[in-house]
Amino acid sequence: MAEHTAHEINFRSAKFEAAYGTAKQLPPSTRPEVTFAGRSNVGKSSLLNRLFERKQLAKVSSRPGKTATINFYDVDGLHLVDLPGYGYARVSHAERARWDELIGGYFDQERSFNLVCALVDIRHEAQKLDVQMVEFLKEGGFPFIVVLTKADKLGSNKMRSQRAAIARQLGIPASQIIATSSAKGTGIDELRARIADACLEDDEDESAAVDAADAQTQE
Ligand SMILES: Nc1nc2c(ncn2[C@@H]2O[C@H](COP(=O)(O)OP(=O)(O)OP(=O)(O)O)[C@@H](O)[C@H]2O)c(=O)[nH]1
């Protein structure tokens, strides 16, 4: 494991950059991207706000289907990407087709996929669409972790057993799953460290190369 710490990324500097309603509008990747995907209402926007320590930068709602566009946040040289939630049954057929185009279109593009965070509600077993999402990420070779949400709703024993059960169900190692709570802050520093690991490696290689070049010119 790399020894990067979350302190190397200033999450509080997050700014909303843009919202896209179709995949065609998406600009090419210019930075490492960390993507948040998951069912509608699982807690994607809440998790972003907690990472940023900003209450309402990403709009949160108890009504599913709040985020209907792909939203880019500029965070200290990275892009954090909030995808619209999938699987909300009560939207129209046309609206669902638009979401599928948007999410599928995003993953189809040549982008800097540094880390995909697949969010799953810790309280239940993974739903069919969660399983499909993880299969899709595995098959596509995307670097991903599963981020369990709403851990504050369970006691610590139940939290541990659900984490193990969902990892088993999804066929991923325990190291690839984190339990979080946006309400209480559980697991947020660990998630920040994972993001740093996934995004800062390239920078470090570059700075190592620069250091080596500097050393040569000094000789
Ligand atoms: N108790 C608890 N509630 C949470 C947590 N995270 C999110 N929620 C609640 O879950 C609901 C949905 O949260 P959002 O963050 O809007 O979910 P989303 O995944 O962005 O939803 P869409 O934009 O519809 O896809 C809200 O009522 C949040 O307050 C958490 O960690 N603990």
Ligand SMILES: [Mg+2]
């Ligand atoms: Mg949202």
